[in-house]
Amino acid sequence: MRRPITFTTCALTFLFTATALYAQTTPPAQQPPAAQPPAEAKKLDLAFTTEAGLLLVQIKKDQTAVFEELITKLKAGASKTTDETVKKQLATLKTYKASEDMAGNALYVVMIDPAVKDTEYAFFALLTKTMTPEEQRAPETQEFFKRAVPAFVTMNKINLTPLGGGQ
Numbered sequence: 374m375r376r377p378i379t380f381t382t383c384a385l386t387f388l389f390t391a392t393a394l395y396a397q398t399t400p401p402a403q404q405p406p407a408a409q410p411p412a413e414a415k416k417l418d419l420a421f422t423t424e425a426g427l428l429l430v431q432i433k434k435d436q437t438a439v440f441e442e443l444i445t446k447l448k449a450g451a452s453k454t455t456d457e458t459v460k461k462q463l464a465t466l467k468t469y470k471a472s473e474d475m476a477g478n479a480l481y482v483v484m485i486d487p488a489v490k491d492t493e494y495a496f497f498a499l500l501t502k503t504m505t506p507e508e509q510r511a512p513e514t515q516e517f518f519k520r521a522v523p524a525f526v527t528m529n530k531i532n533l534t535p536l537g538g539g540q
Contacts, residue, residue, distance in 0.1 A: 417491065417492070417493045418493065418495045418498070419493060419494045419495040419528075419530060420490075420491050420492055420493055420494060421485065421488035421489075421490060421491075421492075421494065421530070421532050422490060422491065422532050423488065423490070423532040423533055423534045424486070424487055424488060424490075424533070424534060424535060425484075425485060425486035425487060425488050425532075425533040425534075425535065426484075426485040426486075426488045426494070426530065426531065426532055426533060427482065427483070427484055427485070427530075427531040427533055428481075428482070428483035428485070428494075428528055428529070428530055428531075429475075429480065429481075429482060429528070429529040429531070430480070430481040430482075430483060430525070430527075430528045431475055431476065431478040431479070431480055431481075431525070431526040431527045431528070432478060432479045432480075432481060432524050432525060432526060433478060433479070433523075433524055433526060434474070434477070434478060434479050436523070436524030437470075437479045437524075439520050439521050439524045440479075440481065440521070440524050440525075442517070442521075443496055443500065443521050444468050446500055446503075446517075447463055447466070447496065447499060447500055447503070448463065448466075449503075450463070450499075450500060450502075450503025450504065451463035451464060451503065453503065454502060454503040456502055456503075458489060458492060459499060459502045459503060461489050462485075462488075462489050462492060462494065462499065463499065463503075465485055465486055465487055465488070466483060466484075466485055467483070467484045467485075467486075468481055468482070468483050468484075469481065469482045469483075469484070470482075476526075478526045486533075497518065497521075497522070
């Protein structure tokens with residue numbers, strides 16, 4: 374009675390293994406291209422849907438200099454970018470460092486008022502938009518990204534709507 378179950382299990386294991394190996398060895402040119410969503414339907418990682426927004430950013434205590442360098446690079450990039458949307462986004466971005474820690478990490482509060490609605494506010498995406506293609510490929514840029522990404526612990530987004538006529 375055990376032979377049919379064992380045989381079936383072995384056959385299925387072989388089939389799935391062979392399929393997985395074939396998928397790994399198939400050159401990308403032979404695979405159909407992945408369907409791309411329309412540009413307007415692209416999911417935004419960090420966007421605001423209201424007039425103002427707030428980010429609560431926790432950074433590892435020993436990595437605060439890297440985060441502050443990121444904010445400095447963003448502000449500097451605002452003056453050299455030709456993308457008007459990015460200029461508007463960065464012009465209203467104000468960053469504060471809290472005196473108190475949060476869960477043992479440094480806490481930064483980033484206020485965006487007014488926010489450019491339904492536009493990407495992810496820091497690394499914005500920074501990339503302020504750079505030339507040469508700057509993006511530069512080894513020092515790649516090294517900075519490698520140092521900056523692990524500095525983040527968490528980031529909470531809050532969409533804000535003013536009350537009483539914005540007062």
